[in-house]
Amino acid sequence: MTYLATSAAHWPGTVLVLIAGLALGLLLAGPLLRRTFPVAWWLLLGFPVACVQVARTWRPLMAGCGLAVSRKAALVVVSGLVGKGAPPPQPRVPRRGVMHPTAGGFWFLVRLLPGQVPEAFAKAAPAMAENWQVHAVRVTSHRPGIVRVVASTADPLREPRISRQRGSGRLLRVVVGALETGAQWVIDLRQVPHWLIVGATRSGKSTLINALVAGLAPQPVALVGIDCKGGMELSLYGPRLSALATDRRQAVKLLAALVELTLDRMAVCRKAHVRNIWGLPDADQPVPVVVIVDEIAELFLIANRGEKDEAQAAGTALIRLAQLGAALGVFLIVAGQRVGSDLGPGVTALRAQLGGRVCHRVADPGTAEMALGDLNPDAIKAAQAIAPEQAGTAVLASGDGWERARSHLxxxxxxEATAVEYAHLTPFLPELADVLGGPSAGLTVRLERLDRDSRTSNDDHDHDS
Incomplete structure (x- = not known):
């Protein structure tokens, strides 16, 4: 009994010593752990410290940013002024939810007080980052009356950590980089079928297209290129392209053939009583076609009447493909250095059909507004803030909001090496065979079977941490 009593008496002290030893070990090994295993360091040491810091500064931070509300409507509390010797009443502050860790930061929800709006919290984001000593804080509307606060301890876009994609992956889904939350930047054409990518020279636009082609090349899809700059950009992927148009006249013919292809597939779906090609039996499913248009302005710029007719025909065909293609297995990736309404009314109509938007650093504010303004006006300022040395960094916008990302180099x-490696997977599309003078050498393989899992998988886009 005496031994048990002695052990019980020493037990709290032993636990405290163990805890102190563990804390000291983490502090000493912290720098090495942070360099070698940054995620483990953050979860073991960084995140608990951040929780304490946020809890300690939350009330004074809200008061300093004007987000605290007096408990009595007519009562004004002045710092340091105490009436009749009583302590100053504590103002009400927005209620903060539980903090959740991410790979490089944390997030939590905040319930707004009556009369508050999300914009007031968004303006306070720099003050939050300064008080919590983190790289950046973003505030977005989660649902009415609640905002989502996301903090990043370091810039995850400085050196995007993404693993090399092995194999074909899921059909029409490509990991192209990293988001500012640390999550993977995924372009999934089954979820968002058509994309607009804009960016000035050396902004990272071509690198993003390279990442897309490298991810799609191992997959059973047909890649079709339209490069009216003589094929200088897309000819790199020539062995993996089922067709390539290098001037506007060829582009008009190729786009017309693609429209006919969609109409043929529409007839097949109508006959089978299904709403899209994914509802067809495996043996009847046609190969998905991804159309990459580089430098969209070259299709719309005109110098004479004849070019005007060609530009109008190209614009009309692109709009029809954007309207019909998603259900019929035709997807658009439209890229350009400059996109504006001055190129013609067809550009604005086409832009409305491209649900995914990527804006790198641009040379004029009109292009950023054209790319992002109709979906999320707040993203325009973020796009205009991209510095020239931040090549590859872009702002993504969709109907769900916007975020910063950086493509993998x-x-x-x-x-080019990837296109050569998977050249044997290039499908032969008879609908396009005679448009540009017959199929090229090597384009003789026709794929009959698609990835079955892709027809049934409806996984969410990986934008959340």
Whole structure:
């Protein structure tokens, strides 16, 4: 009994010593752990410290940013002024939810007080980042009356950590980079079928296209290119392209053939009483076609009457493909240095059909507004803030909101090597065979079977941490 009593008496002290030893070990090994295993360091040491810091500063931070409300409507509390010796009443502050860790930060929800709006919290984001000593804080509307606060301890876009994609992956889904939350940047054409990518020279636009082609090349899809700059950009992927148009006249013919292809597929779906090609039996499913248009302005710029007719025909065909293609297995990736309404009414109509938007650093504010303004006006300022040295960094916008991302560096040599490696997967599309003078050498393989899992999988886009 005496031994048990002695053990019980020493037990709290032993636990405290163990805790102190563990804390000291983490502090000493912290720098090495942070460099070698940054995620483990953050979860073991960084996140608990951040929780304490946020809890300690939340009330004074809300008061300093004007987000605290007096408990009595007519009562004004002045710092340091105490009436009749009583302590000053504590103002009400927005209620903060539980903090959740991410790979490089944390997030939590905040319930707004009556009369408050999300914009007031968004203006306070720099003050939050300064008080919590983190790289950046973003505030977005979660649902009416609640905002979502996301903090990043370091800039995850400085050195995007994404693993090399092995194999074909899920059909029409490509990991192209990293989001500012630390999550993977995924372009899934089954979820968002058509994309607009804009960016000035050396902004990272071509690198993003390289990453897309490198991810799609191992998959059973047909890649079709339209490059009216003589094929200088997309000819790199020539062995993996089922067709390539290098001037506007060829582009008009190729786009017309693609429209006919969609109409043929529409007739097949109507006969089978299904709403899209994914409802067809495996043996009847046609190969998905991804159309990559580089430098969209070259299709719309005109110098004479004849070019005007060609530009109008190209614009009309692109709009029809955007309207009909998603259900019929035709997807658009439209890229350009400059996109504006001055190129013609067809550009604005086409832009409305491209649900996914990627804006790199641009040379004029009109292009950023054209790319992002109709979906999320708040994203325009973020796009205009991208510095020239931040090549590859972009702002993404969709109907769900906007976020910053950076594409994985895929060089032209790597993209070209990938196209050669998977040239044997290039499908032969008879609908396009005679448009540009017959199929090229090597384009003789026709794929009959698609990835079955892709027809039934409806996984969410990986934008959340």
């Amino acid at each position: 895929v060089s032209e040599a790597q993209a």
